[in-house]
Amino acid sequence: MASSPMLDDLDQIIFDADAIQQAVNRLGAAISADYAGRSPLLVGALTGVVMFMADLLRAITIPVSVDFMAISRYAAAPRTGTVRITKDLDLPITDRHVLFVEDVVDTGLTSDYLLRTLRTRHPASLKVCTLFQRPYLRLLEVPIDYVGLSLPDQFVVGYGLDADEYYRNLPFVATLKPGIRSE
Amino acid sequence: MTTVERPRPIPNPPVAREDIVFSHPSEAEFARLLDFYDLDWRYEPMVFPLEWDENGAVTEAFTPDFYFVGQDFYVELTTMRQKLTRLKRHKIQRVQELYPEVRIRLWNRRDFERLMTKYGLGNKRAELVGQEALNNGNGGGKGNGQ
Numbered sequence: 001m002a003s004s005p006m007l008d009d010l011d012q013i014i015f016d017a018d019a020i021q022q023a024v025n026r027l028g029a030a031i032s033a034d035y036a037g038r039s040p041l042l043v044g045a046l047t048g049v050v051m052f053m054a055d056l057l058r059a060i061t062i063p064v065s066v067d068f069m070a071i072s073r074y075a076a077a078p079r080t081g082t083v084r085i086t087k088d089l090d091l092p093i094t095d096r097h098v099l100f101v102e103d104v105v106d107t108g109l110t111s112d113y114l115l116r117t118l119r120t121r122h123p124a125s126l127k128v129c130t131l132f133q134r135p136y137l138r139l140l141e142v143p144i145d146y147v148g149l150s151l152p153d154q155f156v157v158g159y160g161l162d163a164d165e166y167y168r169n170l171p172f173v174a175t176l177k178p179g180i181r182s183e
Numbered sequence: 184m185t186t187v188e189r190p191r192p193i194p195n196p197p198v199a200r201e202d203i204v205f206s207h208p209s210e211a212e213f214a215r216l217l218d219f220y221d222l223d224w225r226y227e228p229m230v231f232p233l234e235w236d237e238n239g240a241v242t243e244a245f246t247p248d249f250y251f252v253g254q255d256f257y258v259e260l261t262t263m264r265q266k267l268t269r270l271k272r273h274k275i276q277r278v279q280e281l282y283p284e285v286r287i288r289l290w291n292r293r294d295f296e297r298l299m300t301k302y303g304l305g306n307k308r309a310e311l312v313g314q315e316a317l318n319n320g321n322g323g324g325k326g327n328g329q
Contacts, residue, residue: 074216075304082218083219107298107301109220113221137297140222141254
C-alpha cells in the first residue's frame with residue numbers, strides 16, 4: 001500500500017488496520033463464545049462485506065458455514081422499481097442459526113429488507129453483526145447484536161466501503177480529499 | 184373536579200399511492216426510496232393539534248410527512264431553509280410533549296443530502312433539495328405539510 005496511487009486521494013485515516021483488526025477479533029471472539037456448540041451460517045450482504053467477512057471468518061474459532069446475498073442498487077433502479085435479489089443464497093437456512101453480516105448499517109433500509117427476506121425462510125435464529133455503523137443516519141431500527149466501530153459523520157472509504165465502487169481494497173478507513181468525489 | 188382531556192390526533196383521509204401530491208421533490212424521491220425497499224408507509228396520515236382557542240377549535244397543528252406502518256414512527260422531511268427547520272423542530276417538540284407515545288424524527292437538509300450521497304444521487308441536488316428544487320420547476324402540488 002506504500003506506493004498506491006489511491007493514497008494521493010486520501011485526507012485523513014479514521015480507523016487504521018490495527019484498530020479494525022482489533023474490532024474484528026473482538027467480534028470473532030464474542031460470536032465464537034455465543035454460538036459455542038452450534039454451527040451458525042454467516043450470511044453476508046455483498047459487496048462491501050467481503051473484506052470483513054474474510055477476516056471475521058478467520059477470527060471465529062467454531063465451525064461455521066458462509067453464504068452471500070446481493071440486491072439491486074437504488075440509483076440504478078427504474079424510477080418505479082423495487083429492490084431485486086440479484087444473488088440469492090445457495091444454502092437453505094430453514095432451522096439454521098443464521099448470523100447476518102454487514103459491513104455497515106446506516107439507514108437500516110438494506111438490512112431491514114434482507115432481514116425480512118431471511119425471516120420468511122424460518123431460520124432457527126437470526127442475529128445481526130456489523131463492523132461499522134452510522135447511528136446518526138438510522139431511519140429504521142435494526143436489531144444489531146454485534147457491532148464493531150461507529151463511523152464519524154463524514155464520507156469515508158476503505159475496508160469494503162466504496163466511492164463509486166473504488167477504494168474498497170484499502171486496509172483502513174479514511175476520508176477523501178475535497179473534490180476527489182462530489183457529494 | 185376538572186377532567187383534563189388528552190388531545191387526540193386527527194386522521195387525514197387515506198390517499199392512494201398514485202394520487203399523492205408531494206409538496207416537495209425531496210419527498211417524492213424519499214417515497215420512491217421507501218417503495219424500492221418495499222416498506223409500508225403513509226403520506227401525511229395524521230394531524231396533531233398543538234394549540235386551541237377558548238372554544239376548543241384547533242389554531243395550530245402539525246402534520247408529519249411520512250408514517251412508517253411497520254415501525255410505528257413518523258418522519259418529517261425538510262430540505263428548506265434553516266429558519267423553517269427551527270420552526271419544525273419546535274413543533275415536533277410540542278408534539279412530543281402533548282403526545283408522548285408518538286415517535287417522530289426530523290430529517291433536515293443535511294440528513295437528506297447524506298441520504299442522496301449514499302444512494303448515488305449526489306448529482307441531483309439541484310433537482311431535489313431546498314428552494315432551488317422548487318425554483319427549477321420540480322415542485323409538487325400543495326401538500327399538507329405545516
